[in-house]
Amino acid sequence: MIRLDGVTKQYPDGTVAVDDLSLTAPDRAITVLVGPSGCGKTTTLRMINRMIEPTSGSVTIDGQDVLAMDAAQLRRGIGYVIQHGGLFPHHTVERNVAAVPLLLGTSRREAISHARELLELVGLDPALGRRYPSQLSGGQQQRVGVARALAADPPVMLMDEPFSAVDPVVREQLQDEFLRLQDELGKTIVMVTHDIDEAIKLGDHVAVLQVGGRIAQLARPAELLAHPADNFVADFLGRDRGYRALGFQNDRVPLHDEPVVPMGATVADATAQAGSDGWVLVVDDRRHPQGWARPADLPGEGSIDERSLALGGTLARVDGPLRVALDAALSSPSRRGVVVDGDGALAGTCRATEVLSVIEARARPSDPGEHAAQAVR
Amino acid sequence: MSWILDHLDDILSLTLRHTWLAGVPLIIGLLISLPLGWLANRHRRLRGVVIVGAGLLYTVPSLALFVLMPLVLGTGILDPLNVVVAMTIYTIALLVRSVVDGLGSVPEEVARSATAMGYTPVRRFFGVDLPLAVPVIAAGLRVAAVSNVSIVSIASLIGVNQLGDLLVDGFNRAISGELVAGILGCVLLALVLDIAIRVLERALTPWRRADPGGAA
């Protein structure tokens, strides 16, 4: 557990970057500091590993006062990831990943072979270990940065805008993999970002900071979306708040049986199965949805293959967030949202109106509802 | 000090000759370096040749270059042309690199949008690339100017007159006033050339002075 207590950072010229800030980052959870530039989020992060010394207040990790520890020793026990990865350009990728174990006195061979395993863990080909950072793409460099932070298996990780230097597609991918990794590793993480969507996606707890280094609100993402503490937070959260909040409301939606045809079925069979709107769902031999087809548009003699499918519909999961269920219905060519079970096999289809009814039946945002966050501080 | 006051006329004429010997090569060198740098910037292979060649030329010590010039030019050993050509060579050796770097520093998107708007290569060079490369080229030119002033004084050893004469004569006859006059003259001349180039650079790059908050 990382605990900041009444921490203030004032620079010699009088600027107050962080003002009497108190925050607890619970074990095995991701705590995100988010806010506009100049809100002191990076300063706050850097006071945890003493890259910046607080003017007053205390910072403890598992009850130990960081200010009483040797700064370099402290940092070797904390994973540190920054924008662009901050890789050493003159070292190979695997030497970069091995940096902390080598500082801690691990033998070179052991450190390097462990580094290769870590590369694999973050989704890189270990063969890339022999390359230099300049030979990697931005996304790959970012992964190496994460691997380096994990190398000494620190219980605590600090991440400063770790995914913001890459394009949106790669960023999304890195975020998903990062969440998967965190499920597995359960690190205590404090992360800084300026991107509220990233904060809501990744954070177990989100602290919204405002300029001057004060916490405007600290809450779970769902609570933040449903009950912003003030106008500043509401503005910062931006548009589509109500819709985005649905992403945190998991519920069953009424399912309908959907007639299906297997891949390779004749167009005549498909026509027989198609609903009144002419669309029919195509599945593979494990009943995994493949796409929608409209037999009327296909040559009568043929059969259903990859090219017959209208793609683009999203899939929802039974018990998944309502936002995804609604989106599945809206994005489906037949307006019937495809819902799958945990294994990815078809469970049925849902209708937008019925998803909305489920939403209607639930607690209103103004109610102090079931999703109100447990106080974190 | 009194030596300086007594010999103001001599100092002035030597300064003028020094300015000429250091300044003319600067201008000729720039005029040659621009097309050379432009070509080198466009052709990757040529770039290596030009940069390595410039490095080699710069390796030749100044006194040696002065002395060897008559062999190449067929001039007499006392001919000031030796110095002008040698200094031009040094200037090119220094500047070509700056021109290549300067043209290389033009943001890719700017160069591309100029081409997309229909600039011909020549128009683009004079209208877009060259103006944007001015700061880097000017930095190279300032280094070359200061270095030229210092190197030209060495030409006194081969009998070409300029401020270096004060150094040599002051040393030989142990007249410290004359020696100091020579050093001060060179430093001042270097300073004046440096300032002149800065002023020119400022005049050529008005956008760098623009108040970033001032624009609408």
Add this chain to the structure above:
Amino acid sequence: MIASILDWLTSGASWSGSDGILARLLEHVGYTLLVLVIAALIAIPLGLWIGHSGRGRWLVTAANALRAVPTLGLLFALTLVLLPVLPGSAAFLVPSVIVLVLLAVPAILSGTYAGVEAVQPAARDAARGIGMTGRQVLWQVELPIALPLLISGLRAAVLQVVATATVAAYVGLGGLGRFLIDGLATQDYASTAGGALLVAVLALVLDAPFALLERLVVSPGLTGRSRSLRPSEPNRTAPAGGTT
């Protein structure tokens, strides 16, 4: 004229003896190495310290301003000042060596400093962030990354020293400059031009080991040498799951 120069260069007489080409060549190399070692011992630690600590940047500016002082003037002035104080042959050697060191220091200093300065802030930040001590940051990150510019500084210093040592023959220093200066005084163009050729070749030859040094000690990650392999993104694991 060229024939007489070749004659001079190829005759055994000009190569042998204490004032022959071989002896002068060794002298010239000797001065250069001596000066380079002294200058490097001063400038490299200083440049690393300034770059690492960010303090004393004015020293770099001051050293660079020194370049506006004409080499010849500096050489003459210092010799005049020191000549009466120094005994015997030291009177010729010491002022020249001091001037040569003064000329070599700015090149090495600004190269070293610029090299450390060129370290990306992110790499320095990461080095501290993963728990390197100040000393480890300097030795393991800043110095290796500074090497290309540091070595450029050394190469510039070598050229400067070889050239100026030639001129210093005028104030009595040995080395290849003797052939130029004495040849000019006696209007012996063969020895002047021959000496000039030798100096030019020496400057080239002395530059070569540094180019080699650069290849040996600079990490391929910092040079273009490893760039032939283009950055790629082919090694991603399977894309994240099917649901949004």
